[in-house]
Amino acid sequence: MKEVEFIWFNGKIVPWKEASVHFLTHSLHYGTAVFEGIRCYKTEKGPAIFRLEDHVERLFNSAKIAGMKNLPYDKGQIIDAAKEVVKKNNLKECYIRPLFFYGYGKMGLDTVGAKLEAGIAAWPWGAYLGEEGVKNGIRAKVSSISRHHPNSVFSQAKISGAYTNSTLAKMEALDAGYDEAIMLDTNGLVAECTGENIFIVEKGKLLTPERSNVLAGITRDSVIKIAEDQGIHVSECKIKREMLYSADECFITGTAAEITPVREIDNRLVGNGKPGQVTKKIQKLYYNVIHGRDKKFEKWLELV
Ligand SMILES: Cc1ncc(COP(=O)(O)O)c(C=O)c1O
Structure with a gap:
């Protein structure tokens, strides 16, 4: 550090x-x-x-x-x-x-x-999952550890103790040679990563798990608004594990990780194993927004 x-x-x-x-x-x-x-x-x-x-x-x-x-x-x-x-x-x-x-x-x-x-x-803190990850995508593993039930530790609150759940999943993924863990909820549906929300792309449309069971990420919200502004359809819906495997593209979002493409999940290539067109477009738009190069979203920036 x-x-x-x-x-x-x-x-x-x-x-x-x-x-x-x-x-x-x-x-x-x-x-x-x-x-x-x-x-x-x-x-x-x-x-x-x-x-x-x-x-x-x-x-x-x-x-x-x-x-x-x-x-x-x-x-x-x-x-x-x-x-x-x-x-x-x-x-x-x-x-x-x-x-x-x-x-x-x-x-x-x-x-x-x-x-x-x-x-x-x-x-100063650079790319959370590495510059290489931002450019070429990371490898993720579906975790054996479930995201905690929303009635055990509340998913909308960033309570420090709740992050033990994330650390366990993250360490399991790292120990197995992956970069990040994708966590399922207690019903077996895709929830989020250890410190990021997740999106998949299916036929040009964005899909992301509903807010009910995941942290309402501010980057997630920014991506939804930026995508909709571009006419890209976004659906907040239930995502089954197998939908990760058949997705055309996948990326994860978070303040720390920003927009990081996922190139492989459980040893299956996502699409052709390279960041896809939609991911790259969202990534570029997001980087323009955060650096004040997009007038439409200037209101999100507070000068110090
Ligand atoms: C569990 C979890 N999910 C998602 C996110 C992404 O949220 P945000 O985009 O607001 O940083 C975070 C980071 O705060 C997180 O800890």
Whole structure:
């Protein structure tokens, strides 16, 4: 990880190395934290954070779903702090990670009386699944680990503890020599990847699993809007595992992974094993949008 100078930590800008917590931090033991992943991009007008308000909105929704009460900062303060941390570090392009967590002073599974704290870090982070993956596609494996049932850990909230499910699937895929895991829900239908939503292309149309059982990804939403603007039909529907194997194209979306083509699933080539035309078109349009080169979607960029 590339270290930078400062982190916003409980309302103050502090040196990177000083943003640390006590060993008995509640969220460290029980996963009782909520977080976001946001990206800032270089544009002609300067660094701009992509869909900042939407990310902060989701952070607060995650906190509400997780049952956090009396958050120490409001949305406006988190928005300002996210911009401040980018500016103070003089970053032109970066990943931004806000987190609300229960701090030191209370152990046990309940959170009654536990103190909520917050931090926001920003640092340069290149292609999450590698430049090669973005260009030529990645190899994915359908995981033996199911996406958690929506009534066990809620799928619309980015609750830290829930990510154990993702880490297990990701490590299984890496250990087996793949780049990413595709997770099925508890009914056996395609849900999402460990930190990305998934799309397939069938006869020029985009298909993606319904929101009911997956994180409502902001990149997913951006792709749907960009595709529809181009007259590409998008269907949010049930996707069976075998539809992955017969798809013409497949790509995954996320703030970290952006638009990454999938070239192989379970040792079967997707299409001809190369990123397809629709994927490449969406990828190009998306990169134009995030870099402020598409007037229609300029409203998604917040200058720091
Ligand atoms: C499980 C999961 N699905 C999908 C996504 C993609 O969401 P977004 O596009 O908002 O980054 C993420 C990343 O936040 C995620 O963690």
